[in-house]
Amino acid sequence: MTEKEIETLTALSRSRTESASRVSRAAMLLAYRENPSFFAVGRRLGVHHQTVQRCVERAVAYGALAALDDRPRPGKEPVITPEAKAWLVSLACEGQGARLPARAVDDAAAGTPCA
Numbered sequence: 001m002t003e004k005e006i007e008t009l010t011a012l013s014r015s016r017t018e019s020a021s022r023v024s025r026a027a028m029l030l031a032y033r034e035n036p037s038f039f040a041v042g043r044r045l046g047v048h049h050q051t052v053q054r055c056v057e058r059a060v061a062y063g064a065l066a067a068l069d070d071r072p073r074p075g076k077e078p079v080i081t082p083e084a085k086a087w088l089v090s091l092a093c094e095g096q097g098a099r100l101p102a103r104a105v106d107d108a109a110a111g112t113p114c115a
Contacts, residue, residue, distance in 0.1 A: 008065060
């Protein structure tokens with residue numbers, strides 16, 4: 001790991017605004033750098049040694065910072081279009097708490113204009 005990566009991981013491991021999974025993975029990588037034992041790091045951080053092993057293997061394969069992110073999940077891609085998302089956001093901002101009928105949301109997701 002480069003010095004820049006180590007600085008970034010250190011900052012992430014102390015962060016209160018990052019997601020907990022990223023903070024935990026950053027701490028795992030830093031702890032493994034100090035003591036290259038899956039078991040010792042797992043015991044120290046309170047996680048299973050296989051969790052540490054997967055994180056370290058991902059860091060070796062993709063890079064330390066890329067290993068912090070979740071891998072893509074299988075499944076169907078979302079159907080809502082960017083235009084429909086923009087329309088829903090604009091309605092939410094304009095309505096100030098008004099409820100949208102389910103039909104309008106379904107039509108927006110399908111890409112058809114609401115009546």
